[in-house]
Amino acid sequence: MLHYKFNCRSLLQATMFSIGLAAPLYYSYYTYANASDELVDAIVIGSGFGGAVAALRLGEAGIETIVLERGLAWPITSAQDTFATYRKPDGRSTWLSPKTIMFEPVPIDIYTGVLERKDEYGISVLCGAGVGGGSLVYNGVTYQPPHKLFYQSLPRAISYEEMDKIYYPRVRAILQPSVIPEDILASSFYQSPRVFMEQASRAGLPNHLLDIALDWDIVRQEINGTKVASTIIGEIWYGINSGSKKSLDQNYLPRAEATGYVKILPLHIVTLITEAPSNSGYRFRVLSNQINDSGEVIRRKSFACRYLFMAAGSMGTSALLVKSKALGTLPRLNSNIGLFWGDNGDASGNRTGMPPNNPGEGGPAVAVIEHYDNPISPTALVTTPIWNAPEGTLPSLSMGIPPAVGKFSYEAATDSVRLFWPSEFLEVQKVKQAAEFTYSLLDRANTTSSSQPTTMVTPGLTAHPLGGAVLGKACDFYGRVLGYRGLYVVDGALIAGSAGCTNPSFTIAALAERCMDKFLTEIPERRFQNTPIQVKRNL
Numbered sequence: 001m002l003h004y005k006f007n008c009r010s011l012l013q014a015t016m017f018s019i020g021l022a023a024p025l026y027y028s029y030y031t032y033a034n035a036s037d038e039l040v041d042a043i044v045i046g047s048g049f050g051g052a053v054a055a056l057r058l059g060e061a062g063i064e065t066i067v068l069e070r071g072l073a074w075p076i077t078s079a080q081d082t083f084a085t086y087r088k089p090d091g092r093s094t095w096l097s098p099k100t101i102m103f104e105p106v107p108i109d110i111y112t113g114v115l116e117r118k119d120e121y122g123i124s125v126l127c128g129a130g131v132g133g134g135s136l137v138y139n140g141v142t143y144q145p146p147h148k149l150f151y152q153s154l155p156r157a158i159s160y161e162e163m164d165k166i167y168y169p170r171v172r173a174i175l176q177p178s179v180i181p182e183d184i185l186a187s188s189f190y191q192s193p194r195v196f197m198e199q200a201s202r203a204g205l206p207n208h209l210l211d212i213a214l215d216w217d218i219v220r221q222e223i224n225g226t227k228v229a230s231t232i233i234g235e236i237w238y239g240i241n242s243g244s245k246k247s248l249d250q251n252y253l254p255r256a257e258a259t260g261y262v263k264i265l266p267l268h269i270v271t272l273i274t275e276a277p278s279n280s281g282y283r284f285r286v287l288s289n290q291i292n293d294s295g296e297v298i299r300r301k302s303f304a305c306r307y308l309f310m311a312a313g314s315m316g317t318s319a320l321l322v323k324s325k326a327l328g329t330l331p332r333l334n335s336n337i338g339l340f341w342g343d344n345g346d347a348s349g350n351r352t353g354m355p356p357n358n359p360g361e362g363g364p365a366v367a368v369i370e371h372y373d374n375p376i377s378p379t380a381l382v383t384t385p386i387w388n389a390p391e392g393t394l395p396s397l398s399m400g401i402p403p404a405v406g407k408f409s410y411e412a413a414t415d416s417v418r419l420f421w422p423s424e425f426l427e428v429q430k431v432k433q434a435a436e437f438t439y440s441l442l443d444r445a446n447t448t449s450s451s452q453p454t455t456m457v458t459p460g461l462t463a464h465p466l467g468g469a470v471l472g473k474a475c476d477f478y479g480r481v482l483g484y485r486g487l488y489v490v491d492g493a494l495i496a497g498s499a500g501c502t503n504p505s506f507t508i509a510a511l512a513e514r515c516m517d518k519f520l521t522e523i524p525e526r527r528f529q530n531t532p533i534q535v536k537r538n539l
């Protein structure tokens with residue numbers, strides 16, 4: 001796998017002189033004094049949507065690539081017990097925490113589980129952790145924003161026509177999402193989305209079924225008892241044990257590995273990025289901790305590469321870049337690093353006073369109400385069955401288009417990067433008010449003598465963090481980080497705060513495809529030196 005190794009001490013000393021910032025480099029020097037760099041053409045940090053796309057396209061181009069992923073791989077077992085369940089949670093549910101972070105807290109063993117909750121200033125954020133990133137924990141909603149809302153979230157330099165004709169279809173061809181088949185929707189498990197859509201139609205609100213990256217044949221097998229009941233009983237966010245979820249470890253990532261050029265290293269947490277010395281032939285050093293499945297550091301490792309793809313998600317990529325800028329190890333990052341973050345307008349809506357609808361079953365989120373003409377701000381509501389929701393309620397998630405006013409900062413005292421979200425800003429509050437307005441139409445139109453629905457809208461927790469290294473600000477319009485040749489962002493950090501009233505993974509993956517197309521047609525070495533990239537066939 002390695003081209004060659006060179007001594008870390010000399011590399012660090014050379015780096016120290018080359019960028020003239022001794023103090024921050026002592027930090028990495030002491031941490032990594034005895035390590036040797038592993039050398040590779042490309043490194044991808046993170047294996048979620050952006051990382052999986054990057055890995056596949058790099059592998060297909062014959063570029064030797066290592067994917068560094070902090071979490072574990074989660075292959076579906078024949079016993080269908082890969083993941084923890086809501087009903088009986090254990091450490092597999094949660095990233096390095098002594099208690100569960102969803103529903104009522106339950107004590108668990110500290111483990112490198114699939115779901116992390118980050119409690120930041122003004123907001124809490126949910127993220128996936130593991131080979132496949134957010135796709136391990138997501139609902140599978142594969143949702144393309146409409147043309148009319150696309151440019152409320154993305155810059156005009158991104159052509160919607162091009163995304164619509166080339167990049168969304170490219171992702172769709174691999175994920176193969178589809179709407180819930182009629183026979184499954186008609187089953188008793190899926191009463192709540194039926195009620196949700198009936199009520200929307202009664203209120204005159206546009207609604208439809210969503211494309212979901214799910215194998216519905218496996219869901220049928222859950223219904224007929226030949227697979228373990230998981231999707232149908234709402235067991236989604238800790239992973240689906242029946243294997244119905246088409247997570248990235250079922251499609252993009254194995255295809256990337258099958259090229260022979262891509263190697264995924266689980267349980268590797270990247271801690272810092274530095275410049276490599278200019279005479280080394282490499283551009284970046286990536287410092288990482290290899291951990292065991294309880295999160296203990298078992299080895300420090302450092303890598304050097306020519307091309308570095310940041311795909312640790314909005315939270316992870318922003319944290320690494322903000323820290324590397326603050327410590328002076330990537331001093332040429334511009335002042336937009338860590339800015340333009342938003343929560344996608346996420347808020348949970350708890351509807352009470354509802355007619356019977358079996359609200360805990362029938363996962364994942366199969367239907368949407370699109371209230372784009374909301375006079376306050378465009379709003380979309382998605383059904384989200386919650387396994388322990390009592391009868392008479394109906395949980396859903398609202399999404400909108402908030403201003404991207406969140407910001408990451410490095411805190412030296414704790415050596416950590418924190419997110420600040422001004423939840424009290426009037427423009428941020430407007431998104432909640434818009435959701436309340438849509439729910440009020442829904443509730444009013446569905447009030448009868450036997451049911452009087454009302455809805456409580458609660459923001460403050462998002463599963464859709466977006467921004468921090470945004471297109472046209474910290475990066476150009478192809479994810480190329482300004483100030484650093486060879487450094488790219490390909491994940492949710494590129495998008496300023498919202499995805500046009502949709503769940504964002506489809507747009508993240510499609511933008512990553514677009515960035516990779518550009519990278520592969522314009523690799524600087526090819527253009528300027530006309531020499532092939534050095535590759536090794538077998539990692």
Ligand SMILES: Cc1cc2nc3c(=O)[nH]c(=O)nc-3n(C[C@H](O)[C@H](O)[C@H](O)COP(=O)(O)OP(=O)(O)OC[C@H]3O[C@@H](n4cnc5c(N)ncnc54)[C@H](O)[C@@H]3O)c2cc1C
Binds near residue numbers: 050068503505
């Ligand atoms: C419960 C839940 C449900 C969701 N449902 C949907 C849905 O139905 N549809 C939808 O579109 N979106 C959904 N999302 C959001 C979706 O998962 C994210 O938008 C998407 O995964 C983001 O893609 P990404 O490439 O930016 O990052 P991610 O997919 O988050 O991938 C980042 C990867 O980087 C790794 N990483 C982070 N830091 C480091 C580090 N320092 N070193 C090494 N590795 C690191 C992480 O472990 C992770 O694997 C959901 C999210 C959650 C939490």
